[in-house]
Amino acid sequence: MTEDLFGGPPGEAERIGAGSALLRGFALPSAADLVAAVDAVISAAPFRRMSTPGGQAMSVTMSNAGALGWITDRRGYRYSPVDPQSGRPWPPLPGCVLSLGRAAAALAGYEDFVPDACLINRYEPGSRMSLHQDRDEKDFDAPIVSISLGLPAVFLFGGLSRSERTARVTLAHGDVLVWGGPDRLRFHGVMPLGAGEHPVTGACRINLTLRKAG
């Protein structure tokens, strides 16, 4: 991590863990492009509600772009090169998503981030994500970059065990989070989304997570 990044003017980059950075508004200049890119992905691979291995339907609907996509069903959590709904490869990772993610990772000290997967989560009012770790990726040395669009959400981040107390931070339209190093396996989740209407996305929040899965 570059120390000076976090010593700059407030609002530039906020350190929320030793290996993490919150870049508020970093995606704002490209938000219109990002939303259009998501729309194009979704027209080929629509949002769908997946089930946990235990058979519980998730409240968030999901899709993917890139060589690999995260899926869950009765057989478990995993990455797949094909969309099980269509039998076709996931749509390619949009260029504007890739370049933004790489720029954010580099700012946080992770040069040469080469993601091969982008999970797209869609939250409607009431949708939430319970506390979990992201551990289906092969390589925990690579960071995860998260891009928030649309309605704000309260993000929870905990420690390396589920029982550790969680801190919360509101993620707004255009905010970008980079998680890596000692924070890569932190428990995290999202509180139920509040009602609202966003001028760019309407009544929802979209979260993109760029990952090196394979």
Ligand code: MD3
């Ligand atoms: C901290 N998504 O898709 S993104 C997920 O807002 C997920 O949709 C949330 O958790 C969302 O798995 C949170 C921020 C995030 C992503 C990955 C992390 C935080 C993380 C991995 C490790 C630690």
Ligand code: FE
């Ligand atoms: Fe996660």
